[in-house]
Amino acid sequence: xxxxxxxxxxxxxxxxxxxxxxxxxxxxxxxxxxxxxxxxxxxxxxxxxxxxxxxxxxxxxxxxxxxxxxxxxxxxxxxxxxxxxxxxxxxxxxxxxxxxxxxxxxxxxxxxxxxxxxxxxxxxxxxxxxxxxxxxxxxxxxxxxxxxxxxxxxxxxxxxxxxxxxxxxxxxxxxxxxxxxxxxxxxxxxxxxxxxxxxxxxxxxxxxxxxxxxxxxxxxxxxxxxxxxxxxxxxxxxxxxxxxxxxxxxxxxxxxxxxxxxxxxxxxxxxxxxxxxxxxxxxxxxxxxxxxxxxxxxxxxxxxxxxxxxxxxxxxxxxxxxxxxxxxxxxxxxxxxxxxxxxxxxxxxxxxxxxxxxxxxxxxxxxxxxxxxxxxxxxxxxxxxxxxxxxxxxxxxxxxxxxxxxxxxxxxxxxxxxxxxxxxxxxxxxxxxxxxxxxxxxxxxxx
Amino acid sequence: xxxxxxxxxxxxxxxxxxxxxxxxxxxxxxxxxxxxxxxxxxxxxxxxxxxxxxxxxxxxxxxxxxxxxxxxxxxxxxxxxxxxxxxxxxxxxxxxxxxxxxxxxxxxxxxxxxxxxxxxxxxxxxxxxxxxxxxxxxxxxxxxxxxxxxxxxxxxxxxxxxxxxxxxxxxxxxxxxxxxxxxxxxxxxxxxxxxxxxxxxxxxxxxxxxxxxxxxxxxxxxxxxxxxxxxxxxxxxxxxxxxxxxxxxxxxxxxxxxxxxxxxxxxxxxxxxxxxx
Numbered sequence: 001x002x003x004x005x006x007x008x009x010x011x012x013x014x015x016x017x018x019x020x021x022x023x024x025x026x027x028x029x030x031x032x033x034x035x036x037x038x039x040x041x042x043x044x045x046x047x048x049x050x051x052x053x054x055x056x057x058x059x060x061x062x063x064x065x066x067x068x069x070x071x072x073x074x075x076x077x078x079x080x081x082x083x084x085x086x087x088x089x090x091x092x093x094x095x096x097x098x099x100x101x102x103x104x105x106x107x108x109x110x111x112x113x114x115x116x117x118x119x120x121x122x123x124x125x126x127x128x129x130x131x132x133x134x135x136x137x138x139x140x141x142x143x144x145x146x147x148x149x150x151x152x153x154x155x156x157x158x159x160x161x162x163x164x165x166x167x168x169x170x171x172x173x174x175x176x177x178x179x180x181x182x183x184x185x186x187x188x189x190x191x192x193x194x195x196x197x198x199x200x201x202x203x204x205x206x207x208x209x210x211x212x213x214x215x216x217x218x219x220x221x222x223x224x225x226x227x228x229x230x231x232x233x234x235x236x237x238x239x240x241x242x243x244x245x246x247x248x249x250x251x252x253x254x255x256x257x258x259x260x261x262x263x264x265x266x267x268x269x270x271x272x273x274x275x276x277x278x279x280x281x282x283x284x285x286x287x288x289x290x291x292x293x294x295x296x297x298x299x300x301x302x303x304x305x306x307x308x309x310x311x312x313x314x315x316x317x318x319x320x321x322x323x324x325x326x327x328x329x330x331x332x333x334x335x336x337x338x339x340x341x342x343x344x345x346x347x348x349x350x351x352x353x354x355x356x357x358x359x360x361x362x363x364x365x366x367x368x369x370x371x372x373x374x375x376x377x378x379x380x381x382x383x384x385x386x387x388x389x390x391x392x393x394x395x396x397x398x399x400x401x402x403x404x405x406x407x408x409x410x411x412x413x414x415x416x417x418x419x420x421x422x423x424x425x426x427x428x429x430x431x432x433x434x435x436x437x438x439x440x441x442x443x444x445x446x447x
Numbered sequence: 448x449x450x451x452x453x454x455x456x457x458x459x460x461x462x463x464x465x466x467x468x469x470x471x472x473x474x475x476x477x478x479x480x481x482x483x484x485x486x487x488x489x490x491x492x493x494x495x496x497x498x499x500x501x502x503x504x505x506x507x508x509x510x511x512x513x514x515x516x517x518x519x520x521x522x523x524x525x526x527x528x529x530x531x532x533x534x535x536x537x538x539x540x541x542x543x544x545x546x547x548x549x550x551x552x553x554x555x556x557x558x559x560x561x562x563x564x565x566x567x568x569x570x571x572x573x574x575x576x577x578x579x580x581x582x583x584x585x586x587x588x589x590x591x592x593x594x595x596x597x598x599x600x601x602x603x604x605x606x607x608x609x610x611x612x613x614x615x616x617x618x619x620x621x622x623x624x625x626x627x628x629x630x631x632x633x634x635x636x637x638x639x640x641x642x643x644x645x646x647x648x649x650x651x652x653x654x655x656x657x658x659x660x661x662x663x664x665x666x667x668x669x670x671x672x673x674x675x676x677x678x679x680x681x682x683x684x685x686x687x688x689x690x691x692x693x694x695x696x697x698x699x700x701x702x703x704x705x706x707x708x709x710x711x712x713x714x715x716x717x718x719x720x721x722x723x724x
Contacts, residue, residue: 102710104710111709111710157707159702159703159704159705159706159707159710160706160710161710208669208670211666211670212670215666215670303666303669303670305662305663305665305666306662307659307660307662307663307666308660308663310657311657311659311660311663313657314593314594314597314655314656314657314659315594315659315663315667315670317590317593317655318590318591318593318594319587319590320522320523320524320591320594320667320671320672320676321670321671321672322672322673322674322708322709323707323708323709323710325707325708325710327704330707352699352700355696355697355699355700356700356703356704356707357704358700359552359700359701359703359704359705360674360704360707360708361500361553366501388449388501388504391449391501392449392450392501394449395449395450395452395499395501396450396496396499396500396501397499
């Protein structure tokens, strides 16, 4: 498929308010209030309500918008007014990209994809087969953007935070949010661990995020329920009992699970179904929470702690926990624009994004910037700058930079004895790091 | 010169105002012919990856002194100690180390805030004073101060740090000059003093300090960031803008990266840019 770039309405610049915004609600008791708040800010906002299944619900949103791009807002999420006026860069409007603005969780303060604002290309939504529509034999508990067309369709985390998501306005919804999110996160963690990625940055990030869901919340009226859901969700995956985690895609199943296993145990007599109205046995709930915490500490590397309400509040309100982010993801999108895979080739966009990843000292971003400056894709070639970026990438430990630097020096011809020795050292280093051309998949080499 | 490890480095034994230390620095400078040198603050454990960091050519071309803060061992937030990359000639001309003209948004390692009870109290006090001054009218600095004054119980001398921070943001409290009197406090009295002072700070409308248990303090330290806070990123970007067209590009990249890591836009300047002590 050839990617085309066509901005909504051809307007320049495009702001969020130029794009249809669709509010997605299902059974949230507070949805009407959030919807009214959104409409008062964006009178043209649309609503999709009560559609079962997250795949179906997003397809309904695409249909309601009827445009090439639309933005979704979950029922739990409150949008900040600044978002509406946000100017969007032209490169976002690619049918293979699904940009996301992370949301701050009102209970644990985490800034992550949970409850985030999303810009959807209708084309991606039409091709998506996620959640209840996932092909037989596959596990889908997220939108699986990357799986739609491997190496081409991508999620894009955008800088900044323009919304707050509060899924804990009833005990049931708090429990459901914690359970679903930690089943999802633990499922990814488990896959990483199976791949032997114990030491990598994303694994460490997942540990931190799951630990936060499982630890912070006792200061919030329904926070303990969210933590219990989180702990049970993480355990249900890590315990490896063969339980089918896809069940969390079904709100009917979740309601049944709540009624049978949670409400029946913890709810006060006289309360019914999903409505606990603040009446439960707090001691029993706390004992269960601690028991789940002990299991997780004993059977995983998750850092779970038992914090009191004032401790939990202090940490959340101090705003000292970073967002869930990946320099590698930024570098990967930039690489797409550099090579023209999934998006049109665009050296200027690639350079901008590589520079962002380099600001986070991501080694391969330095190597890729070297490549941009060596070629003419960032403007006119600048070999001095290319050499600096390759050298920096080499010291930062990138595998492919030593060979590229050696090649660049060699190409200058008439090497002095010192330069020739440097080239030999670099090639040796490249071989040791498995970063020679034959190791480089981007160069068509064997891995 | 590509990375910090390429420059000659000198560890400063004590405070920068110390005449004996300055003499040692001058001896070090005499012994090197390189244009740029790296000065490492006392009690900073430099992470090995720091030596691989490439200083930004544009900033070096302008001759600006670049400070890489270390994270505070008790809080994970940036400290005012770290590693300084500066020009040899600049030090010789000033007869002292220059102030940090650019605070880089990357940690160089960890600064031990509590190597002894006295040092923990002293560094806490100085930090509390500095942050308290920043916190006037600045919500973000107020939040950080609350956090920093609440952290430490997981560490052997952490309560001394907490007492120091709290004393530094209250009038009429003990100062480092009173150490001989403070040193007699036993563990129970120290903890009581921390709790009492925290309560007083809260009641007087100061930061909402809530001294954390050892378990909570350790957890918060582990959950903290490997990156300096957003104000350091924003401060760095603001300085880059002053460096012309290429500086503006650099600023945009760092601003976006900072907002990816912190995903917030709190307008706050100050942290990490204070004078090094």
